[in-house]
Amino acid sequence: MNQVIHLPDRSDSQGEKDTVPALPSDALVIIPVRNMVLFPGMVVPISIGRSSSIAAAQYAVKNDQAVGILMQRNPDVETPGADDLSSVGTIASILRYVTTPDGTHHIVCQGQQRFRVTGYLEGFAFTVARIERIAEAAAPDNPEIEARFMRLKERAVEVLQMLPQVPAEMVHAVQGIDTPATLADLVAGYVDIKATEKQEILEEIDLRRRLDRVLDMLVHRIDVLNLSRDIDKRTKASLGQREREFLLREQLKSIQKELGEDASGNAAEIEELRNLIEEAHMPEEVAKQAAKELKRLERMADGSAEYSMVRTYLDWLIEVPWKAPEPDTIDVGQARRVLDADHFDLEKVKKRILEFLAVRKLKPSGHGPILCLVGPPGVGKTSLGQSIARALGRKFVRVSLGGVHDEAEIRGHRRTYVGALPGNIIQALKKAGTRGCVMMLDEIDKLGSGIQGDPSAALLEVLDPEQNNSFRDNYLAVPYDLSQVLFITTANVLDPVPGPLRDRMEVLHLAGYTQEEKREIARRYLVTRQLEDSGLKPEQLAITDDALAAIIRDYTREAGVRNLERQIGAVCRRTAVRIAEGEIQTARVDAPDLVEVLGPAKFENEVALRAGMPGVATGLAWTPVGGDILFIEASRTAGTGRLILTGQLGDVMKESAQAALTLVKSRAATFGLDPATLEKVDVHIHVPAGAIPKDGPSAGVAMFIALASLFMNRPVRSDVAMTGEISLRGLVLPVGGIKEKMLAALAAGIKKVMLPARNRKDLEEVPLPARQQLEFVYLDDIDEAVLAAIDVARDAP
Known part of the structure; x- marks a missing residue:
């Protein structure tokens, strides 16, 4: 480490402090420079920008003193200290000091002699160091030195002759040098090598070793120049109409390869890609495609747009998992414990999942079904998929299909488009890192379609075990085997799912909870x-x-x-x-x-508030988020026999209301009514919650009972709810959503439920505790409904 010496401040006779203290006889003003080395005998311009360097140069010019030129070890340091500067530099005289109009400062220096720093002085506005001058020893009368001197001169002239547009005077000047040290310094100063290599030559005091270093350097540069000439000849022969930029890039690649520096170039990148392709265990067809694209990449300039596109494509081919997954280690008992720990009830669904796992354990090569979990929100569909993955010990990935309306989201975009990517299926597999994962296609009923195609049609191949072993993504453009992926789909309702797609899945219904x-x-x-x-x-x-x-x-x-x-x-x-x-x-x-x-309770028993008067019946409805109760209100006014319907009813529900009124009129005598009077009144049927669209045939029984109660002037029992479609013959027809409707009736405080007799078998899906709390009345025709819902024996009020 260089020594730093502190000098005391000096004051003149008047007590005022000198601007610059006087320098000791063995001290020298130092100007640090970046990425350059000045050799003795050289004349070079130097740009200075630091305030300390400007002050040093001005001081040296004003006092007619020499300066020391030292190279910084780290060019990024703005204010170099003692440890940041080289220890050996060159004493130089400033031949000229120039300030340009833009404010920059330049000095023209001539190198004189080497020096070594022995310590630095403080108390100056610029860097000052104590130095030791290094005298250049006279060349000994030594045949080895003479031989090296002659060889170096020959090589220097050879290099100058190989370079274009070199003036003849420079060649004569080199030939006229008569001292080995001067020649070595001149050649080292002007040849194109790194600044650190020049600094090493400057620090080499021994003349013999210095000559050897410069000779080795010149031999290396001659080899590079010869190689450059050969490359130039070869590339010119096949250049044709190619741009000059391509020629330069080819030269650069060849030079880097000969110098052993191709690790940071395109060649190393190509070799790395080749190794990754071999390690990816691609099928033969895919490996051929990857090799073909790699050859294209080798011939491209790495700055072109197509280079980036091909490189991205190869990255996807490499990163997508091709290797066959490890066989599943299925423990059915452990899987049962996992499902029971993660989910309460859902016995039917758990049973089917355990059956699937058992079959997969006994026959690993078989094609498993595509399970579709259907149920209202919040019943545990997504978490069931995660539990299946945990039971199998597989990775779990989720692909959301809600709002997807572009076929390319499933199959990917073709590579001809800017910013093209594989589809969501391939992207999810890349994220999972294995073909043996559990992939959940969430909200499959929310798929859309538009001018970009139909995503549900693209899923037909994905979800068909007989076809998905050669799924073709538009971006990859090679077959991909999806047969080892366990697909699980979820939906709230099945109606929006196209029939062909629904046919490929095994549906497991998850109803609401009691x-x-x-x-x-x-x-x-x-x-x-x-x-x-x-x-x-x-x-x-x-x-x-x-x-x-x-x-x-x-x-x-x-x-x-x-x-x-x-x-x-x-x-x-x-x-x-x-x-x-x-x-x-x-x-x-x-x-x-x-x-x-x-806060206050958000829900209350609406049955107690709305039932108990003629013309009001409680129906049961199915919605995508579960079952619900539905009130049917009927009223009559003097009129001409019109039927008024309100409550935002769909076409099917309106038809059910018309059928119910016709059925009441046809049975007027049974209810003790005069048919003529029915033609003199307007009937208004209203279903509250008018902002909510309603449709479906299952409110037919409730509408008939509401009208019968209205005309008989007898209320419907408040603890009775009903569902079922009616025909004009008075038959009660079966409907769907029985489990959801029964759970809604139980939650609303209903005690008795009337439902079609043909729906008796559907009650098996209703949990046993719920069935035990409800009384069921099975209807074959509408007369049974009237007897169960209206106390006809009681006199009218």
Whole structure:
């Protein structure tokens, strides 16, 4: 490390401080330079920009003193210190100092002698160092030195003759040099090598070793120049109409390869891609395509747009998993435990999943079914897919299909388009990193279609076990085997799913939960999860069963449990605030406490409010988010026999209302009515919640009962709900969504449900606790409905 010497401040006789202290006899003004080396005997211009360097140059010019030129070790350092400068430099005289109009400063220096820094002085506005001059020893009368001197002169002249547009005077000047040291310094100063290599030559004091270094350097440059000439001859022969830029790039690649520097160039990148392709275990057809594209890439300039496109394509081919997955290690018992731990109830679905796993274990090469989980939101469809992946020990990836209306989202874009990418299927497989993953295609019923094609049609090949072993993505343009992927799809309703696509899937229905099931799910899973999300420990908050039942009954009305979890989260967060403020340490939330936390009850027993008067019947409806109760209200006024329908009813529902009125008129005598009077009244049927569109034939029984109650002037029993389609002959026809409708009736406080006799078999899907709480009346014709819903024996009020 160079020594730093501190000088005391000097003052003149008047006590004023000198601007620049006088320099000791062995000191020298230092000008640091970047990426250049000045040799003795050379005359070079130097641009200076640092204020300290400008001050040093001006001081040297003013006092007619020499300067020391030292190269920085690190050119990025703005204010170099002692450790940032080389220890050996060149003493130079400033021949000329120039300031240009733009404010930059230049000095023209002539190198004189080498020097070595022995220490640095402080107290100056610029760098000052104590130095030791290095005298150039006279060349010894040595045959080895003489031979090297002659060889170096020959090589220097050879290099000058190979370079274009070199003046003859320079060749004569080199030939006229008579000292080995001068020749070595001149050649090293003007030849095109790195600044660090020049600094090494400058620091080499021994003349023999210095000559050897410069000779080696010249031999290397001559080889490069000869190679450049050969490349120029070869490329000119095949150049034709190619651009000059391509010639330069070819020269650069060849030079780098000969110098052993191609690791940072295109050749290393091509070799790396070749190795990655070999390691990707691609099928033969795909490997041929990859090799073909790699050859194209080798012939391209790496700055062209097509180079980037081909490189991206090869990256996708490499990163997509081609290797056959490891066989599944299926433990059916463990899978059962995983499903039971993750999900409450859903026995039918769990049973089918375990059957699938058992078959896959006994016959790994078989084609498994494509499972489609259908049910309202919040019943656990997505989490079931995650549990299946966990039971199989596979990776799980999810592809959302909601709102997808472009076929290219499934099959990918062709490579001719700018910004093209593979489809969502291939992208998901890349993310999974294996072909043996569980891929969930979520919200398959939300697919759209437009001018870009039909995505559901593209899924036909993906979800067909007989075809998807050679799925062809438009971007990859090679067959890809999807047969090892376990596809699981989800949907809220099946109606929007096209028939051919639905035919390729095995549908598993997940209906809503009963209140008891919701309470059990909340106790086992939701409360624990929300406590953790809120930062609470189990002992800090206890939510009673009565509170959970009240949340389910009064604050949520859904088939799933998402809103239930949100309400439980609200309770946990409220408690977290109170604990964080130091108000309480623990809390216990019971049903009466919910009003303070969640506000007034959001739902109430509408049956008690709306039933109990003639002309009002309670129907049961199916919606995409579960079952619901539906009130049918009928009224009559003097008129001309018109039928007025309100409540935003669909065409099918309007037809059911017309059929119900016709059926009532045809049975007027049975109800003790005068048919003539029916022609003198207008009948108005209204279904409340008019902002919600309603349609379907299953309200036919409810509409008939509402009209019969109106004209008989007898109320419908308030604890009875009904569903079923009617015909003009009075038959009650079967409908769908029985499980969802029964759960909605139970949640609304209904005790008796009337349903078509042909729907008796569908009650097997209704949970046993729900069936035990309801009384069922099976209807074959409409007369049975009147007897069950209206007390005809009672006199009219």
